[in-house]
Amino acid sequence: MSDPAPCPRLSYVLTLSCPNRPGIVAAISQALFELDGDIAGAQQFDERESRIFFMRVVFSVPAGGVARAALEQALAALAARFDMQWSLRESLRPTRTVIMVSRFDHCLVDLLYRWRIGELAIAPVAIIANHPRETYAHIDLDGIPFHYLPVTSATKAAQEARMTEIVRGTGAELVVLARYMQILSDSMSAWLAGRCINIHHSFLPGFKGARPYHQAFARGVKLIGATAHFVTPDLDEGPIIEQDVERITHADTPDDLIRKGRDIERRVLARAVRYFTECRVIPNGRKTIVFNP
Amino acid sequence: MSDPAPCPRLSYVLTLSCPNRPGIVAAISQALFELDGDIAGAQQFDERESRIFFMRVVFSVPAGGVARAALEQALAALAARFDMQWSLRESLRPTRTVIMVSRFDHCLVDLLYRWRIGELAIAPVAIIANHPRETYAHIDLDGIPFHYLPVTSATKAAQEARMTEIVRGTGAELVVLARYMQILSDSMSAWLAGRCINIHHSFLPGFKGARPYHQAFARGVKLIGATAHFVTPDLDEGPIIEQDVERITHADTPDDLIRKGRDIERRVLARAVRYFTECRVIPNGRKTIVFNP
Amino acid sequence: MSDPAPCPRLSYVLTLSCPNRPGIVAAISQALFELDGDIAGAQQFDERESRIFFMRVVFSVPAGGVARAALEQALAALAARFDMQWSLRESLRPTRTVIMVSRFDHCLVDLLYRWRIGELAIAPVAIIANHPRETYAHIDLDGIPFHYLPVTSATKAAQEARMTEIVRGTGAELVVLARYMQILSDSMSAWLAGRCINIHHSFLPGFKGARPYHQAFARGVKLIGATAHFVTPDLDEGPIIEQDVERITHADTPDDLIRKGRDIERRVLARAVRYFTECRVIPNGRKTIVFNP
Amino acid sequence: MSDPAPCPRLSYVLTLSCPNRPGIVAAISQALFELDGDIAGAQQFDERESRIFFMRVVFSVPAGGVARAALEQALAALAARFDMQWSLRESLRPTRTVIMVSRFDHCLVDLLYRWRIGELAIAPVAIIANHPRETYAHIDLDGIPFHYLPVTSATKAAQEARMTEIVRGTGAELVVLARYMQILSDSMSAWLAGRCINIHHSFLPGFKGARPYHQAFARGVKLIGATAHFVTPDLDEGPIIEQDVERITHADTPDDLIRKGRDIERRVLARAVRYFTECRVIPNGRKTIVFNP
Secondary structure, three states: OOOOOOOOEEEEEEEEEEEOOOOHHHHHHHHHHHOOOEEEEEEEEEEOOOOEEEEEEEEEEEOOOOOHHHHHHHHHHHHHHHOOEEEEEEOOOOEEEEEEEOOOOHHHHHHHHHHHOOOOOEEEEEEEEOOOHHHHOOOOOOOOOEEEOOOOOOOHHHHHHHHHHHHHHHOOOEEEEOOOOOOOOHHHHHHOOOOEEEEEOOOOOOOOOOOHHHHHHHHOOOEEEEEEEEOOOOOOOOOEEEEEEEEOOOOOOHHHHHHHHHHHHHHHHHHHHHHHHOOOEEEEOOEEEEOOO | OOOOOOOOEEEEEEEEEEEOOOOHHHHHHHHHHHOOOEEEEEEEEEEOOOOEEEEEEEEEEEOOOOOHHHHHHHHHHHHHHHOOEEEEEEOOOOEEEEEEEOOOOHHHHHHHHHHHOOOOOEEEEEEEEOOOHHHHOOOOOOOOOEEEOOOOOOOHHHHHHHHHHHHHHHOOOEEEEOOOOOOOOHHHHHHOOOOEEEEEOOOOOOOOOOOHHHHHHHHOOOEEEEEEEEOOOOOOOOOEEEEEEEEOOOOOOHHHHHHHHHHHHHHHHHHHHHHHHOOOEEEEOOEEEEOOO | OOOOOOOOEEEEEEEEEEEOOOOHHHHHHHHHHHOOOEEEEEEEEEEOOOOEEEEEEEEEEEOOOOOHHHHHHHHHHHHHHHOOEEEEEEOOOOEEEEEEEOOOOHHHHHHHHHHHOOOOOEEEEEEEEOOOHHHHOOOOOOOOOEEEOOOOOOOHHHHHHHHHHHHHHHOOOEEEEOOOOOOOOHHHHHHOOOOEEEEEOOOOOOOOOOOHHHHHHHHOOOEEEEEEEEOOOOOOOOOEEEEEEEEOOOOOOHHHHHHHHHHHHHHHHHHHHHHHHOOOEEEEOOEEEEOOO | OOOOOOOOEEEEEEEEEEEOOOOHHHHHHHHHHHOOOEEEEEEEEEEOOOOEEEEEEEEEEEOOOOOHHHHHHHHHHHHHHHOOEEEEEEOOOOEEEEEEEOOOOHHHHHHHHHHHOOOOOEEEEEEEEOOOHHHHOOOOOOOOOEEEOOOOOOOHHHHHHHHHHHHHHHOOOEEEEOOOOOOOOHHHHHHOOOOEEEEEOOOOOOOOOOOHHHHHHHHOOOEEEEEEEEOOOOOOOOOEEEEEEEEOOOOOOHHHHHHHHHHHHHHHHHHHHHHHHOOOEEEEOOEEEEOOO
């Protein structure tokens, strides 16, 4: 009750990967301790095949204490010693996000609602659509810049150049394809590697390609699902971040599947975006590490 | 409290399918009513594409009342009128079942346990294994005939001939491939069409073929599943009866997937067998109607 | 391909309950057949304890054929014969619905979105809130009348009188308490019996009363849930229509539970409203029959 | 391919809790590093309310290297410094387990099967039943000592004294009440605190007490569940380790609930026992920390 007021602290998330060998955890925790860092949580994973070690550390330092530059210097020294790839992020800074959408707006509406009530730590810096603003007349965009970029095979290169400008110009850290039904070019996919999340409306690897709910109906499966994954040039083969399913029956029509699918897509995409903003996802070749809460 | 003792009744399940047209339900319910039948439950489904109508009716008649022959005669008349395929089964008679198994016995053990405590209305009339009796030394087979039928590519035809004899000789109504890791010949599959259930250890149509848990591990999916389906000559493409999934993470090894998979396989196969014994499953081309409780 | 154009038909849902006895299904299906009715689907349930029989029948009649009055006359005759309670509804007519809301608007936003895209067959005729319109500034109400009815213990009777007027004046068939955090009076609850659905943010009967997520946190459960139920004077004891759960861990704070809870509440309430609009829910004392698709 | 053979290592699990303060992780990882320990995985949790820090570390040391005594000495020094409670366990040593059972044997059968195929790292040292050996005639106990200890209110104290002897005499580390339908005395519960797991056949805290499936049926819930928890003198209030649910409908009878419940009970209890044997469960007052894989 008569505790001194806690001194304000800055919170960071550190993620890293490196070849596994003894002493990594000791070195990192010692380095953070010496910088007055307090570890609030840590998760680690030792990939047995490749012998790669992955770690996520949440820690804080006194607000008036060590500067970010000093933190980075200490981490760079460790990185050199352990051949480490690393990333440091202030926990409370929202992720600058571009959302791309086509005609179906359920994922867009859902992401914006979660952002508005403070559930999702994104800062939407642009919405890019291949349909005009009127298509989304009922949505209060709240000042988020809206870009109508229609696309045909003839204009695709120019449209992607414009997308690239927007991503660059806004300093976006994340691009979300929220049921954006256009395929990105290989070069665009490669440029966005590890920072572009797509929601695929099937339970991959079943039902790749177009109209997956119709495929599921034709095959007579008893559960349908959705998959959030990083975009790669190899369509429908990107590293999977999150999946979920729902039960269907013989009585469900393709339209019922589409309706049930919307619910799955929304929650799977929202979870994947949340994991990304909290630095819980680390790409690992064709797969991902997801340090769940 | 002073109710007269209820007169004993015989309970039946009628399943049928026919081209849809008005008057089918009226005709069936009227026919049963005239035979003193009391409908305890009914489920129906109108397949919109093919305009085929499917129905399952549970009803009872007074024990000393109309004979089965009279029931069948009435149903045959309806069948002629409506171009109907139908099947009539006494509800309480257990389904004569042959269980086939390879080295992994978790599904066999599970089915036998459910049978022993009266949960599953099967009568196991034979167990066929391609491993000798010692492999299953810890299992109390309780007098169920055990047939050791090893199989090589050279002996496959002879082995299947022996299997056929056993199925015929026991009057089996159902053959369950309880992780029986051998592929049946096309002719055997065709002969057993609609009465042979396989458990496939993947969430079909993902990961067809061999070692599906290793495939799932390599692809980095976040949920794994199992599929119970009717056996057809087209491997892994038979009509699906039941599926289920469980969540996995990046930290699960192929061995963990195999372990979690056993739990899914057991409950998916047990449900499919239960639905079959209760006449809830009606094949419908590449798909099934499953009238869930 | 050269089929004659199908004659347009009017589609109805009939729900009924009566003491069980042989001949009900035959009588109903015969009556519908004689009126040119075509049964598209039917579900029935025989409650063993009370010997009450419940049925839901979806059927259509030619558009220029039998009038609704004639249908009702035929059903009234059957009702008299079998001591039947029944209800007949045109399938395609949306359910006139009043939505009530307090500060948390996630269920309101979700219901309105599902209505807008045609997923939920409701016609929202009024929104009643105990917070002013500005609280929901970001929501496009699309012309739905909004009523700000603040409530204190002193004004509760007057407020409920106003609510009653609105329900009457709009001809509402359904009142949805979409996280409306006020308790209705006994008389109001009784007046709305069977047509007022509440979403309770716990997995009833665990954690009745206030702040259920905090209760769940304190108890250390591993799954949390939500419950949609009919409102009755006996708070938190109304007949349950739908429930669902999500997994939590020791690391989830009460705020995390509230966040995960919002997702469960939205989908559970939306399902319950959908079941209601499709006449799938029949109250049965303290319980409900839900004829799932 | 020409790697030197890896030197064999001994694997340990360390679990600990202490008041949270900076430097704990650094100190532990440094101490293990100095003892040639290689950390294969670690999980930690900072309980915000009590400011207690919990940690689980999996590490290995060279087989011919530091002795267990030296490890314990190093840990004792850390424990003194950080006011730490800790426990050290060889990972591969199976947990000596007493299983107690009443008439329903589905959990017993399931645990023994998982043990037999090497899925569950227990060593069953005794089975205690209040029914005679014949009740379990179909189960191959494989030499596990079986103790028939019938119990009445008059003999309860003597029976528990005999139980205590068995637990002591076998050096049991875990007692599993595998649907053992007798209530332990307060003193027995207290003596077994933190090492006795019960499976309760309801989704606690709903439906405490007897016949929970009948309670669930009467209340008309749409999901039923089961709960594995540590036994405490306060019946049905022990710290929850694991829970799960399954969907039911109005058509499910109490017998159906019991049947579906068996499946949930088996998998929930098996998971809880697995978590215990892998030192993933740390009691935390009325709750548990479960470091899931």
